[in-house]
Amino acid sequence: MRSATSTPRPPMSGQPVVSGIRLHDVSAEYDGARVLHGISVEVGAAAITVVTGANGAGKSTLLAVIAGLHRPTSGGVDGLDGRSAAYVPQRSAVPERFPVTVRDVASMGRWPTLRRWWGRLGAGDRRIVDESLARLDVLHLAGRSFGELSGGQRQRVLVAQALAREADLLLLDEPTVGLDRAAGLAIREVLRAEADRGAMVVEVTHDPVAVADADARVHLEAGCLVEDPR
Numbered sequence: 001m002r003s004a005t006s007t008p009r010p011p012m013s014g015q016p017v018v019s020g021i022r023l024h025d026v027s028a029e030y031d032g033a034r035v036l037h038g039i040s041v042e043v044g045a046a047a048i049t050v051v052t053g054a055n056g057a058g059k060s061t062l063l064a065v066i067a068g069l070h071r072p073t074s075g076g077v078d079g080l081d082g083r084s085a086a087y088v089p090q091r092s093a094v095p096e097r098f099p100v101t102v103r104d105v106a107s108m109g110r111w112p113t114l115r116r117w118w119g120r121l122g123a124g125d126r127r128i129v130d131e132s133l134a135r136l137d138v139l140h141l142a143g144r145s146f147g148e149l150s151g152g153q154r155q156r157v158l159v160a161q162a163l164a165r166e167a168d169l170l171l172l173d174e175p176t177v178g179l180d181r182a183a184g185l186a187i188r189e190v191l192r193a194e195a196d197r198g199a200m201v202v203e204v205t206h207d208p209v210a211v212a213d214a215d216a217r218v219h220l221e222a223g224c225l226v227e228d229p230r
């Protein structure tokens, strides 16, 4: 694995050549308290990049900046124009009681692709939604109420929602936390397949399996980038 700041590997022949994104001098704060300090790093396409660091290091904030959900106080992110993104928040950020079915939740991943926001999903969209649920092994739960699911099942459905988006960027905040080993490995396989099809996968994680599996790593300490972390 390489540090995300090192020279990217050249693409292998036959792979799609897609450029990554570049964070330049990104600083961010909450209520005047700075939590990210001048982060400059390249994140490659067709690869899994993990964002690591201790609790409170600024990982979720960095992901939220890339997702466009948190505006940096200085600096910015280049390479996002024209790119679609899907964001899976930390599990604790998801309302427990959500009066919709599992298929409804996964279908929301298709909403940004509809030409009109009130448009209906077509047969192709419904096929993509069901395929995404199947890839996370939760298709059999499609008719169940989302709020009735276990935490791990809900997590898989939220990853399925992101897959259904067929996005260029897949941004996930601790997607395997609390999952059993099989479910965690299933998500690893899915993320690898997404990177192989050319997606940029950025994953905040404390999971050593995810770190070992990644192509690149962005490590933060107290809001600062650490090169060549151990």
Ligand SMILES: Nc1ncnc2c1ncn2[C@@H]1O[C@H](COP(=O)(O)OP(=O)(O)OP(=O)(O)O)[C@@H](O)[C@H]1O
Residues within 6 Å of the ligand: 030, 031, 035, 053, 054, 055, 056, 057, 058, 059, 060, 061, 062
């Ligand atoms: N909404 C918020 N309002 C105020 N401060 C916040 C908010 N969200 C995060 N912070 C603070 O910003 C800092 C970085 O938080 P962040 O959630 O980005 O860290 P993290 O590395 O993802 O942590 P963890 O591993 O615990 O999820 C922390 O000091 C946190 O207290």
